[in-house]
Amino acid sequence: MHSAVLPVYARQDLTFVRGKGTTLYDADGRAYLDFLAGIAVVGLGHCHPAPLAAATAQLDRLWHVSNLYWTEPMVELAERLSARAGGARAFFCNSGAEAVEAGLKYARKATGKPSVVALSGSFHGRTLGALSVTGQPGKREAFEPLLPHVQFAEPNEIGSLEAAVSPETGCILLEPIQGEGGVHVLEASFVAAARSLADETGAVLLFDEVQTGVGRTGAFFAHEHVGVRPDALMLAKGLANGLPIGCLLVLDDAPEGFAAGDHASTFGGNPVACAAANAVCGELPDELLAAVTANGLALADGLAALPGIRAVRGAGLMLGAQLDRPAADVVALCAERGLLVGTAGADVLRLTPPLIVTTAEIEQAVGVLEEVLA
Numbered sequence: 063m064h065s066a067v068l069p070v071y072a073r074q075d076l077t078f079v080r081g082k083g084t085t086l087y088d089a090d091g092r093a094y095l096d097f098l099a100g101i102a103v104v105g106l107g108h109c110h111p112a113p114l115a116a117a118t119a120q121l122d123r124l125w126h127v128s129n130l131y132w133t134e135p136m137v138e139l140a141e142r143l144s145a146r147a148g149g150a151r152a153f154f155c156n157s158g159a160e161a162v163e164a165g166l167k168y169a170r171k172a173t174g175k176p177s178v179v180a181l182s183g184s185f186h187g188r189t190l191g192a193l194s195v196t197g198q199p200g201k202r203e204a205f206e207p208l209l210p211h212v213q214f215a216e217p218n219e220i221g222s223l224e225a226a227v228s229p230e231t232g233c234i235l236l237e238p239i240q241g242e243g244g245v246h247v248l249e250a251s252f253v254a255a256a257r258s259l260a261d262e263t264g265a266v267l268l269f270d271e272v273q274t275g276v277g278r279t280g281a282f283f284a285h286e287h288v289g290v291r292p293d294a295l296m297l298a299k300g301l302a303n304g305l306p307i308g309c310l311l312v313l314d315d316a317p318e319g320f321a322a323g324d325h326a327s328t329f330g331g332n333p334v335a336c337a338a339a340n341a342v343c344g345e346l347p348d349e350l351l352a353a354v355t356a357n358g359l360a361l362a363d364g365l366a367a368l369p370g371i372r373a374v375r376g377a378g379l380m381l382g383a384q385l386d387r388p389a390a391d392v393v394a395l396c397a398e399r400g401l402l403v404g405t406a407g408a409d410v411l412r413l414t415p416p417l418i419v420t421t422a423e424i425e426q427a428v429g430v431l432e433e434v435l436a
């Protein structure tokens with residue numbers, strides 16, 4: 063363990079030095095099958111040639127100019143994401159939490175109303191604003207008081223949402239699939255109810271797609287599965303295949319919010335990160351999204367048949383397996399056998415392999431889990 067590093071993470075004592083596709087290598091040259099992908103980040107796999115070439119070429123050309131000027135990769139990425147969203151405008155930052163902060167500020171500016179309704183069990187990041195709308199007491203308690211005017215409704219309970227939303231509500235915030243909070247899928251009827259309530263009260267409907275976005279669930283945006291358009295959404299994790307980036311997308315029919323001077327980020331829209339993100343967007347054709355859906359179903363089926371797994375939740379390659387034992391123990395035993403998986407809460411195993419994972423690799427991972435859970 064390394065005493066020069068602040069102990070905010072319960073890290074596994076593994077040091078990785080190299081990665082290729084779905085495989086990571088530690089300092090001793092040992093190979094690991096990576097079914098976490100840096101927590102749903104490295105969607106195209108480690109060192110994928112397309113973002114690698116794009117980022118490398120950009121590193122040779124231009125690193126940074128600030129947002130006092132345009133750069134080509136940033137404008138191209140905004141145009142690509144706008145087209146994907148059916149018309150939108152982008153603000154770029156450097157992480158998921160920053161994207162959430164931008165979304166909260168946008169909603170407040172657009173509505174003039176500070177109240178936010180978020181969901182129990184949600185996760186929106188660790189900065190004070192994002193933590194204020196994160197519905198997990200254990201992550202919040204040591205840092206209270208947080209932002210006022212935040213209420214939490216129960217996921218998939220329309221009555222609870224109706225009770226929480228009022229004419230004072232400026233923002234309804236939800237993850238189409240709760241990730242960190244245990245991989246819980248929101249029902250289409252619940253998301254539609256959130257849309258209606260936002261329309262009735264003049265609130266902004268904000269989707270946190272930091273984890274679900276960029277193909278992770280088998281659609282470019284997870285909200286495509288439920289057919290409900292938000293006013294704005296946040297992306298980050300998978301967008302640049304591992305380079306730091308975050309994005310707030312405000313859809314074209316959403317209320318006006320930001321004007322010059324309202325928000326900023328020195329590094330936001332960094333040309334290298336945006337070049338990588340453009341390459342990622344170019345590598346997500348419909349065939350790959352269909353494969354994500356098919357492979358996700360195969361992985362879910364494989365998991366559901368294993369001992370010790372009580373339920374499998376999620377969509378595409380964002381899966382959570384509800385266990386009958388502590389997830390951290392299973393994660394450690396898998397790592398000993400060369401398989402990397404994660405947790406989403408105390409007894410949920412999280413599987414978010416690269417989107418390019420093969421059927422053979424899925425069988426291999428299920429085989430390791432079968433041994434560990436037996």
Ligand SMILES: *Cc1c(COP(=O)(O)O)cnc(C)c1O
Pocket residue numbers: 156157158159160162185186187188237241242270271272273274298299
């Ligand atoms: C990971 C995550 C965040 C926070 O992203 P960071 O880059 O860690 O700040 C926010 N929302 C969701 C849904 C996430 O999964």
